[in-house]
Amino acid sequence: MPSAVGLPALAPRDIVRSGLCIGCGACVSRANSVASRMELDRYGQYQPTGSPEWLRRGSPEFARICPFSPYARNEDELAEWLFPGAGERDAAVGSFRSAYVGHVAEKDFRERGSSGGMVSWVLSELLRTGRIDAAVHVAAATDPQRERRFFRYRISRTENEIRAGAKSRYYPVELSEALMNIRSKPGRYAVVGVPCFIKAVQLLRTEDPVLRERICYTLGLFCGHMKSARFVESLAWQMGVTESEIQSVEFRLKAPDRPANWYTAQLTLRSGQTVRKDWWHLADGDWGAGFFQNPACNFCDDVVAETADIAFGDAWVEPYSSDGRGTNVVIVRSPEMERLMKTGIEQGRLRLKPVDARFVERTQAAGFRQRREGLAYRLCWPRPGLKPRKRVLPNSQGLPIRRKLIYRSRALITAWSHRVFLFARLIRRPGLYIRWARLALAIYHGLAYSRGRLGAMIDRWGH
Ligand SMILES: Cc1cc2nc3c(=O)[nH]c(=O)nc-3n(C[C@H](O)[C@H](O)[C@H](O)COP(=O)(O)OP(=O)(O)OC[C@H]3O[C@@H](n4cnc5c(N)ncnc54)[C@H](O)[C@@H]3O)c2cc1C
Structure with a gap:
């Protein structure tokens, strides 16, 4: 894709001050210097920080790679470059070859996943078949109290690591470190992310030939919004514990005998004790009310990761939302992902049924509104x-x-x-x-x- 020319210069500070920074870390990864880093701010959201010169320095390159830059390519333009000849283009779900509803049938991917276990299955299958050397996704921090964060992007190189990273993390994460690691270590990588993160990766790939070559697959997660780290502290307050007691956080405990959309959060304490609460009983547990939402999410128009090779969400329509075992909706955009899905279905390892764009849209009705x-x-x-x-x-x-x-x-x-x-x-x-x-x-x-x-x-x- 040829680089856009003649763009105005934009600085990280312009995006931050306009409330448009989602904290993805693309700018810091590109700066690749000691002058900048990503840090959680006082509200528990990642922001780029560093020398005043770096933050203030305007550049056309930053204007091109920041996913919320008004001058960067939008999702339609990226999709045209990424998925030429992809069958349908739909106003809601973007370019796509096919879409499915269902779940993984083999092993315990479904039990261990937030929805139907599809993301972890695709990552494991890409690794097993030698298509990738590593998966870039979000896992629990090993020592959260020392690291002062509960989750972070991790590069997983074995199926066990990939599977241990399953489950959705409604928690701020950033990509700068992972992207710098990809740049420094040759290999083939698959990256998982919410829509704006995948957009950031694709924008970076238009600029950076090393990332273009090494990031071979992108897996998108549908997204309602990103929450700040304070959501976990609030969970702790409402469960009668302190954040410093927490060893690990589970946002969606799976219970096959309860509807999938009745979320239960569970905190495992350093003492080994667990405490849990249904989201319905939390003061801030109604997803639609927007508590702790990153302000940039107010200006997002991509629900279903339109620039990812394949994207996954929850099937929030009946009968699936009542099935506590979890069910995915899947949107396939690249020919290779299409083949992977077809083979998985033929071999009986995936239980997926074809659906149309309207079905996918209905599963995310509130998000699209x-x-x-x-x-x-x-x-x-x-x-x-x-x-x-x-x-x-x-x-x-x-x-x-x-x-x-x-x-x-x-x-x-x-x-x-x-x-x-x-x-x-x-x-x-x-x-x-x-x-x-x-x-x-x-x-x-x-x-x-x-x-x-x-x-x-x-x-x-x-x-
Ligand atoms: C912030 C957020 C908001 C979401 N909003 C919606 C929504 O509105 N509607 C909807 O249908 N679905 C939404 N999802 C997606 C949904 O929760 C499931 O992640 C998705 O259906 C995949 O489930 P699975 O069982 O296939 O994945 P699993 O097999 O459980 O694997 C999940 C994979 O995603 C990775 N991951 C987890 N959290 C993050 C993160 N924050 N950033 C990047 N990678 C991560 C994990 O490391 C793992 O590899 C959201 C997810 C997140 C993280």
Whole structure:
């Protein structure tokens, strides 16, 4: 793909100050110097940091590789380069050759995965068949208290390592170290990531021939939003323990006898004891309310990792959402991934059924509302800093008042959950945050779900 020329210079600080930094670490990996690194900020979100000169130094290259840069190629342009001749192009799911719903049938991939175990299966199969030397994915930190983080990107070189990394981590991670390792060690790699991370990898591959050659496969995870590290602290507060007691975190405990979408979080303490709570009973456990969401996610328009060779999500429609064993939806974009799926199905190792784009879209209905209708509305709001350039145009026409209030309250919860939590943490009063979160959630639920007289009042308001 030829490099875009004539772009304005952009600096990491411009993106950070505009609330558009997702903390992927692409810029730091490219700088590859002691002048910059990725660090968790006071809100528990990764941000690039380093010498003031580096942060301020504008460059057209940074404008091209940052996934939230208004000047970088968008997902459609990247997909055109990556998947020429891919069968269908769909406004919701992007370029794709085929899509499936189902799960892994062999070994205990499904039991050990968050959904149907497909991501770990594909990584293991790529390794087993010699297509890759290593998988770049997210695993638990070995010594979280010393590392001061619970999860991080890891390069796994055996099936056991890959399988030990299964499960979704709703926790900030960054790619700079992993990308620098790929650059320094020849080999063939597969990278797993949420949509903006995969976009960052693909943008880097347009610039960097070494990454282009070595990153042979990209596996995308559908994404609702990224959470800050404070979500884990909040889990600890609400389970009556402190963060310093935690040895490991499980965001989605699997229980075959309960619906897949009834999430249970479990903390394993250093003492060996475990504590757990259903997300429904958490003050901030409603995913849709946007607690601890990274602000950049407000300006994302890719739900299903449109630039990944293959992408995976949960089948959030019946009968699958009631099946606690977990079920994937899979979108296949590259011919090689298509062959891998077909062979797996023929050999009875994958139990997958073909579906169409509308089925996939229905499984992510809330995500698409937030990133299409909601994004169009948010783009109308005045904001300082850089203006995001999205595939969705600003528009608030015809949006019912209730939907507007939902998007407004979600954005307020996102913004204030970081601040109220920080304040409660500073004055050591967890109860302050928890009470605020309960109130915020009650208001959000009132707007989103009220029927009867209150519902009618909200719907009439503004008419
Ligand atoms: C932040 C986040 C938000 C998500 N939002 C949605 C959503 O809105 N809708 C939806 O349908 N699905 C969403 N998913 C994807 C879903 O949770 C499952 O990860 C996906 O269905 C794959 O399940 P599996 O059983 O096939 O994967 P598994 O076999 O469990 O393997 C998961 C793989 O993903 C890697 N991984 C885990 N967390 C991360 C991370 N943060 N970044 C990069 N790699 C990671 C693991 O290392 C492992 O290799 C989200 C995932 C994440 C991490």
